[in-house]
Amino acid sequence: MKVNVLEAHDRLQFLKQDQSANVFQGAEDCLKVNSLSLALQDKCPYIYIFAHPRTADDGVNKVLYWQPRLSIPKPQTNSYLFRALSKTDIIEVCWLLPPREMWEQYEKGKVTEDNWTAWSIEQFKNNRNLLEKPHPDDLPEYQGKKILQQVINEHIQKIRSEKKPALILNGNMWSTPRI
16 A cells, blocks of 8 residues: 555644644633532642543543642653643643653654654653652642642532532642542
C-alpha cells in the first residue's frame, strides 16, 4: 500500500491539534467551571491544574481527571500540570509527562515529536527537582493550607445554612458521604 505523504502529514497535524485542544479545554474547564477551583481562586492569585488519566470503570477507556491545587504536586509520569493566574485566561505549562512506555515517541525527529513533552521527560529523568520547585510567586505552604481550610469551612457553613445533606471534600471533589 502506498502512503500519500501529504495526506498522512495532514492527519498527523489534525491529531496533534485535536489532542492539544482537548487537553487545554479540560484545563480551562477546571479553571472556569470547577467549584473548588473557583473557590480557591477567590482567595489565591494563582491555581495549579493537575491532570492525570485513569482507566474508566469499563476497563477500556481512559478518563482524564482534573484537580485544582494551591501547591505544586510531585511530578509523576502520565500526568500534566499547568499554572494559571486566578480569574484570567493565562495558563502556563509546567509539565506534560506521558506514560513512560511512550517516551520514545516524543523524541526529536519522530513523527509525534513535541518540544514541551520532550523537555518535560528530560527534566523528569535528569532534573526532577526543577519540576518540583514552586513558582517564585507561590504562597508558602502554610498559607495554602489555611486557604484550603477556609474554603472547606465556608462550604460546610453554606451546606448547614441550606440544610442539605453534608458534602465532604473527597480528594479535590465535593461528594456526598456514603453511609
